[in-house]
Amino acid sequence: MSDWRNAVLLSVLLALSVCVSAFVEELDDDFMKTRQADDIWLIKFYAPWCSFCKQLDPVWHQIGSELRSLGSPVNVGKSDATANTGLAKEFRVRSYPAILMWRKDVKYNYVGPRTKDGILDFANRVAGPLVRSLSSLQLFQHAMNRHDVLFVYIGATSPLKGNYTSVAEELIVHTYFFSASRDVLPKAVSVPSLPAVVVFKEGTYFTFNEERDGDLKSWINRERFPNYLKIDSYTLYAMGDSGKLVLLALVGERSLCEESLRYKSLVEKVAADYREIYSRNFYFGFMEGTDYINGLVMGEVTVPSFIVVNLSNDGYFLPLGAIGTERHLLDFLNGVLDGSIQCQGGNSFDQRVGRFFYDAKVTLMPVFSQAPLLGCFLVGFPVVLAAVFCYLCCKARPTMSGYDDGLALIASSQQRRKKTSDKKSD
Ligand SMILES: *[C@@H]1O[C@H](CO)[C@@H](O)[C@H](O)[C@H]1NC(C)=O
Ligand SMILES: *[C@@H]1O[C@H](CO)[C@@H](O)[C@H](O)[C@H]1NC(C)=O
Numbered sequence: 001m002s003d004w005r006n007a008v009l010l011s012v013l014l015a016l017s018v019c020v021s022a023f024v025e026e027l028d029d030d031f032m033k034t035r036q037a038d039d040i041w042l043i044k045f046y047a048p049w050c051s052f053c054k055q056l057d058p059v060w061h062q063i064g065s066e067l068r069s070l071g072s073p074v075n076v077g078k079s080d081a082t083a084n085t086g087l088a089k090e091f092r093v094r095s096y097p098a099i100l101m102w103r104k105d106v107k108y109n110y111v112g113p114r115t116k117d118g119i120l121d122f123a124n125r126v127a128g129p130l131v132r133s134l135s136s137l138q139l140f141q142h143a144m145n146r147h148d149v150l151f152v153y154i155g156a157t158s159p160l161k162g163n164y165t166s167v168a169e170e171l172i173v174h175t176y177f178f179s180a181s182r183d184v185l186p187k188a189v190s191v192p193s194l195p196a197v198v199v200f201k202e203g204t205y206f207t208f209n210e211e212r213d214g215d216l217k218s219w220i221n222r223e224r225f226p227n228y229l230k231i232d233s234y235t236l237y238a239m240g241d242s243g244k245l246v247l248l249a250l251v252g253e254r255s256l257c258e259e260s261l262r263y264k265s266l267v268e269k270v271a272a273d274y275r276e277i278y279s280r281n282f283y284f285g286f287m288e289g290t291d292y293i294n295g296l297v298m299g300e301v302t303v304p305s306f307i308v309v310n311l312s313n314d315g316y317f318l319p320l321g322a323i324g325t326e327r328h329l330l331d332f333l334n335g336v337l338d339g340s341i342q343c344q345g346g347n348s349f350d351q352r353v354g355r356f357f358y359d360a361k362v363t364l365m366p367v368f369s370q371a372p373l374l375g376c377f378l379v380g381f382p383v384v385l386a387a388v389f390c391y392l393c394c395k396a397r398p399t400m401s402g403y404d405d406g407l408a409l410i411a412s413s414q415q416r417r418k419k420t421s422d423k424k425s426d
Contacts, residue, residue, distance in 0.1 A: 023064030027079040029086040038104070040074050042067075042123045045081040045088055045098040052114070053097040059116050066120065074101075074127045101126045108173045113234050125176060130168040134180040141186075143178060144200060148226045153179040155195025160216075164197055167217045174238070175224045199223050202272075218243075228271035231285040233292040239283060240311035245336065246283045247271075251304045253289040263304040270329055278333060282308075297345060298358040308336050314351070315343040 027043065035041070044060055046053035064076040081088035081096065091100055091107060099110035099119060108126050112118045131153065134140045143150055153164045161179070168177035182194060189205060191198060197208040197216065206223070213219040222242045229235070231248065239246055249267045251260035264286045271284035287293065290301050296309065297316060306329070308317040319332045320341065335341035345351060 023068050023076060024060055025075065025077040027077040027084065027087060029084045031077075031079070031084075031087055032090060039102075040127050041102040042074050042076050042119075043091070043100050043102065044078040045091065045093045045096065045100070046078060047082050047096045048080060050096040056097050056114055059114070059119070062116055063119055063123070066116075067123065072124070072127065074123050103127065106169065110173070111234065111238065113232070122173070126172055130172055131165055131177045131179050134178050134184055137184055137186070140180060140184050143176075147176060148201060148229070149175065149224055150200040151175060151177055151220060151224075152198050152200065153177070153195065154182060154185065154191055154198060156181075158195045160195045160197065163216050167220055170217065171220055171224070175220070201226055202228070204275075225283055227275060227279055228268050228284045231287045236287070236292060236309070236311065242283065243312060244283050245281055245308050245310050246285065247306065247308050247333065248293070249286040249304060249306060250290055250293060250301060251286055251288055257304075260304040263306065266323075266326060266329055267306075270326060270333075274330070281337060282333065295355065295359060295362070298354055306332065308332070310343065314345055314347040316345045317341050317343060 042063070044053075044056065046056075060076070060078060067074050067076060079087055081093050081098070091098070091102075093100075097114070099114070099122075101108040101110070101123060103126060108122075110119060110122050112122065134143055134152070140152075153161055155161070164177065164179075171177075182191070185191075189198075191207055198205050199208075199220075201223075208216060208219055210216070222244060225235075225239060225242065231239075231246070236246065247267060247270075249260075249263040251264055256264070267284050267286060270278075290303060293301050293307060293309075293316075296314060297307075301307065306319055306323055310316065317332075317336045318341075319328070320335070321328070323329050323332060332341070
């Protein structure tokens with residue numbers, strides 16, 4: 001009796017697993033030849049040894065089944081990048097897991113948090129029209145309610161619309177692009193002349209002006225975040241493209257103490273009340289937890305505290321004294337802008353080396369405290385390998401003294417590093 005039940009259970013499970021896996025196709029190097037030109041694909045590249053990839057597996061199945069049940073045109077696939085190197089090369093996979101969309105021969109890289117909602121939103125955004133038309137006041141209002149930041153092209157077809165569409169093709173990974181005619185907008189919105197590109201955020205709106213704002217793409221990159229927002233490490237990293245500085249209130253990770261709440265609301269108030277003055281140069285926000293900022297400043301920052309970060313060069317600014325009032329915070333911002341507060345950190349070679357060692361220390365510390373032997377092995381093994389390597393190198397060329405040879409080796413490797421870093425800065 002129980003055998004019979006087990007058999008039924010087993011076959012149901014088997015059938016289920018076949019159903020589930022059918023939502024996600026395993027892709028190999030032949031994919032490039034067999035796929036249809038107008039197919040849209042969402043692909044995860046993984047490596048068998050990568051634990052983040054394994055964590056993503058159940059999410060990936062859910063995404064596959066959800067897109068299928070919604071009748072989405074998006075096909076979901078995955079590919080072992082270590083086995084299908086041709087495909088991985090085609091998609092320029094550099095780290096795992098890599099999440100990409102492929103549509104009309106354009107590849108879009110997903111960089112947000114690896115959650116079901118984040119990835120589904122990305123897939124639906126990239127798979128839909130580049131520019132979505134808002135044909136009625138209701139649709140416009142609906143879009144306003146759904147999006148914190150809303151870009152809208154207003155007017156008939158024009159060269160500006162052409163520019164807008166080509167920017168959309170590139171930046172659709174980050175934000176939605178809409179278009180509307182003048183009569184769809186609420187009466188309160190006044191646009192100086194048409195056609196125009198307008199961004200709506202936080203109850204107000206700004207019109208793009210090529211003379212003042214530069215080219216459309218960098219303006220959209222600059223304005224695509226809300227003026228004040230909760231910031232996680234993904235968002236902060238992405239904000240680097242905007243070229244703006246970010247004023248952060250760093251607060252505790254879980255329940256916020258009264259002091260943290262005060263810091264948060266001070267930043268929010270300054271962001272709203274002084275938008276006209278500072279929004280060209282600053283974004284404002286709060287960040288829960290300090291791991292990311294600790295890595296940036298290479299130390300433990302206290303909570304709560306204020307920091308301004310320059311993501312273009314990994315620099316940061318700290319207030320000179322305690323900040324108790326709005327006036328103090330404004331003085332801090334002005335000090336950053338007029339250069340009276342020194343920028344610290346940065347992305348010079350020394351800083352990058354320092355940050356590498358800091359990260360290594362932070363990663364290895366818990367290993368040492370939990371399993372000292374394993375820690376010693378992890379640190380010791382590469383050191384021994386390097387020593388053996390150096391020894392063999394020196395020994396291989398008996399004509400020069402080992403000492404000179406060692407120096408030459410270091411000098412040439414430094415030269416090489418300098419060359420590559422020069423190339424990078426080009
Ligand atoms: C479109 O973009 C080009 C260059 O990116 C620029 O020179 C031109 O003025 C733009 N046209 C309009 C109408 O904005
Ligand atoms: C931020 O970094 C960029 C790139 O290095 C630099 O041009 C800019 O002046 C910096 N901003 C401030 C306020 O230091």
